[in-house]
Amino acid sequence: MSESILSARGLAKTYLSGDRRIEVLRGVDLDVAAGESVAIRGESGSGKSTLLNLLAGLDAAEAGRLEWTGMPVTTADATRRRAIFLGMVFQAFYLIPEIDALANVLMASRILRAPGAADRARARDLLARVGLTERSTHLPAQLSGGERQRVAVARALMNTPKLLLADEPTGNLDEHTGDAVIELLLSLCRETGTALVLVTHNIAHAEKTNRQLFLHEGVLR
Amino acid sequence: MPWYLYLAFKQLFPTKRFPFFTAISVLGVALGVMVLIIVTSVMGGFGYEIRRMIVETEGEVTVKTTTTIDDVPAALREIRASPGVAAASPFVKGPVMLMAAGHPAFPLFRGLEVGSVEDVTKLSRYVSPVGALAKLDDDSVILSAQLVQTLGAHLGDEIEIYSPLLIENLKNDEVFLPRRFRVVGQLYIGHQQLDSSTVYGTLRAAQEIYGLGRNVHGINVRLKPDAPEEAAVAVLNARLPAKLRGYLWMESWADFLWVLNLEKSINFFLLLFIVIIAAFSVMSSLLISVVRKTREIGLLGALGASARQVALCFCAQAFVIGVSGTTLGVAAGFGVLAIRNDLVHGIANLLQREETLRQFYQFSDLPAHTLPRDLILIIVAAIAISTLAGLFPAWRAARLKPVEALRNE
Numbered sequence: 001m002s003e004s005i006l007s008a009r010g011l012a013k014t015y016l017s018g019d020r021r022i023e024v025l026r027g028v029d030l031d032v033a034a035g036e037s038v039a040i041r042g043e044s045g046s047g048k049s050t051l052l053n054l055l056a057g058l059d060a061a062e063a064g065r066l067e068w069t070g071m072p073v074t075t076a077d078a079t080r081r082r083a084i085f086l087g088m089v090f091q092a093f094y095l096i097p098e099i100d101a102l103a104n105v106l107m108a109s110r111i112l113r114a115p116g117a118a119d120r121a122r123a124r125d126l127l128a129r130v131g132l133t134e135r136s137t138h139l140p141a142q143l144s145g146g147e148r149q150r151v152a153v154a155r156a157l158m159n160t161p162k163l164l165l166a167d168e169p170t171g172n173l174d175e176h177t178g179d180a181v182i183e184l185l186l187s188l189c190r191e192t193g194t195a196l197v198l199v200t201h202n203i204a205h206a207e208k209t210n211r212q213l214f215l216h217e218g219v220l221r
Numbered sequence: 222m223p224w225y226l227y228l229a230f231k232q233l234f235p236t237k238r239f240p241f242f243t244a245i246s247v248l249g250v251a252l253g254v255m256v257l258i259i260v261t262s263v264m265g266g267f268g269y270e271i272r273r274m275i276v277e278t279e280g281e282v283t284v285k286t287t288t289t290i291d292d293v294p295a296a297l298r299e300i301r302a303s304p305g306v307a308a309a310s311p312f313v314k315g316p317v318m319l320m321a322a323g324h325p326a327f328p329l330f331r332g333l334e335v336g337s338v339e340d341v342t343k344l345s346r347y348v349s350p351v352g353a354l355a356k357l358d359d360d361s362v363i364l365s366a367q368l369v370q371t372l373g374a375h376l377g378d379e380i381e382i383y384s385p386l387l388i389e390n391l392k393n394d395e396v397f398l399p400r401r402f403r404v405v406g407q408l409y410i411g412h413q414q415l416d417s418s419t420v421y422g423t424l425r426a427a428q429e430i431y432g433l434g435r436n437v438h439g440i441n442v443r444l445k446p447d448a449p450e451e452a453a454v455a456v457l458n459a460r461l462p463a464k465l466r467g468y469l470w471m472e473s474w475a476d477f478l479w480v481l482n483l484e485k486s487i488n489f490f491l492l493l494f495i496v497i498i499a500a501f502s503v504m505s506s507l508l509i510s511v512v513r514k515t516r517e518i519g520l521l522g523a524l525g526a527s528a529r530q531v532a533l534c535f536c537a538q539a540f541v542i543g544v545s546g547t548t549l550g551v552a553a554g555f556g557v558l559a560i561r562n563d564l565v566h567g568i569a570n571l572l573q574r575e576e577t578l579r580q581f582y583q584f585s586d587l588p589a590h591t592l593p594r595d596l597i598l599i600i601v602a603a604i605a606i607s608t609l610a611g612l613f614p615a616w617r618a619a620r621l622k623p624v625e626a627l628r629n630e
Contacts, residue, residue, distance in 0.1 A: 058523060059624040083525020090627065094520040096228070098235035110224040111525045139237060 250546025258554025332427020522623025539611020
């Protein structure tokens with residue numbers, strides 16, 4: 001087994017719904033090794049997206065400990081480290097509508113530094129690998145749902161992250177397109193040695209990963 | 222270019238799409254700046270024209286004393302030898318009583334040295350008929366336009382001028398007869414205050430009316446064109462005897478210029494509200510943008526953008542709107558100023574009121590003069606106000622937590 005790049009211990013999260021306290025996560029433990037792909041399934045509202053947000057450092061857990069490459073993640077340094085350590089793919093793509101596909105991919109590196117020729121070459125290469133060379137100058141509105149998600153995948157891989165977190169990336173796509181996106185995601189992660197945490201409802205997609213976990217009543221098994 | 226500037230530009234001017242919200246915000250700022258430039262320049266133009274008229278009728282400097290200047294040739298020698306001085310001409314000035322065809326008036330009599338007055342002033346430019354000033358003798362006078370109108374006087378008419386010495390003479394039971402003058406011209410400068418009740422005669426006639434002998438009330442001085450006014454007056458005053466002092470035109474007309482500046486400042490302050498209202502439009506469109514782009518703001522956070530950078534992105538948008546609007550406004554303002562006279566004459570012509578315009582506003586053309594200081598003030602104020610308008614939307618955007626922003630429906 002490779003070294004663990006993500007380690008979560010006892011993550012807990014509670015939401016208030018009116019007067020009720022809902023324990024969404026109750027001491028979640030998770031280790032992800034470099035290059036490993038892990039699927040997390042669960043019913044709607046089971047806290048899959050909440051867990052992913054905690055793992056990405058976008059939200060703070062009420063209890064527990066999170067480490068990226070052996071280093072504890074704190075609120076103070078999460079933003080800066082996130083851009084280098086991980087990439088994210090969302091169900092709703094979240095492409096910036098005013099800029100074309102190539103610029104959307106480059107946006108990930110632009111946040112770290114002014115993009116140079118090497119960055120532009122990598123963005124073009126990633127677009128080629130997701131099969132969108134011809135669509136690089138198209139705006140998101142001119143792309144189909146599947147194409148938009150492929151741009152989002154290319155963007156997530158732009159900074160050569162160690163971990164890719166995908167939150168129901170096929171949720172807005174038809175079955176055929178969804179299958180193609182998952183195949184692409186898995187093959188790119190394999191090629192680049194990027195670990196993948198895939199949140200999905202789709203059993204077939206989950207079965208394509210190295211490990212499958214199920215989140216039920218706030219506990220990950 | 223930092224990503225937040227790049228994204229600010231892209232959000233304001235998106236590819237392949239007309240930037241509707243940006244255009245409205247930019248136009249608002251541009252409109253305010255344009256109106257500010259036009260009004261400030263026209264007000265500046267009035268000031269500039271008045272300065273020109275004062276200088277052209279009295280020279281830049283007036284040398285005066287508390288009583289009268291007795292050794293006029295010595296004073297003139299000293300003044301003319303001062304560096305920065307181009308020419309000097311003595312004058313006598315004081316109130317008199319005037320009777321013309323049974324109508325009384327109490328104008329100011331201004332006695333000029335015909336031989337030297339044209340070296341200092343450009344009075345002849347305003348006198349009609351042409352050459353009347355040069356032909357002025359001890360028995361003739363030129364009346365200001367307003368006085369001609371009040372008295373209904375015509376060229377060649379005889380008028381009588383009573384000296385203030387008449388009162389002193391009456392105390393001694395002496396008879397002091399009025400002096401008769403022939404009207405040989407009228408002086409029309411084009412500004413109400415300068416065209417007010419004045420009689421222009423020769424220096425000798427004025428000295429006689431006031432019983433001054435060879436003394437004068439003051440000396441008008443023209444400075445060399447390249448001489449800095451205040452420095453030249455300081456040098457001149459250092460050379461003059463203690464009882465004489467040179468006053469720059471700005472000091473002599475300080476109250477009038479203060480009122481003019483006050484009018485200009487009030488106009489600037491009131492018109493600045495157009496820019497402030499435009500800034501509210503900038504703020505409103507940026508707030509809409511923050512709401513519309515909530516999930517994108519969340520995405521930027523997920524990509525590693527800090528709250529400060531997100532705030533800068535919206536501040537930069539307000540700054541770019543301010544700069545674009547100001548640039549457009551300055552260009553439009555100067556564009557309108559370039560055709561201002563065509564516009565004014567066109568409107569007056571259309572309403573058949575061109576003559577009324579000339580009669581009441583004195584200026585046949587609308588003057589305009591933009592001071593670099595005013596221009597810089599307008600540019601800085603417009604950009605600063607627009608940028609400040611972006612602070613609230615920027616703060617709202619920065620406060621959004623990525624996880625909540627991404628969850629936003």
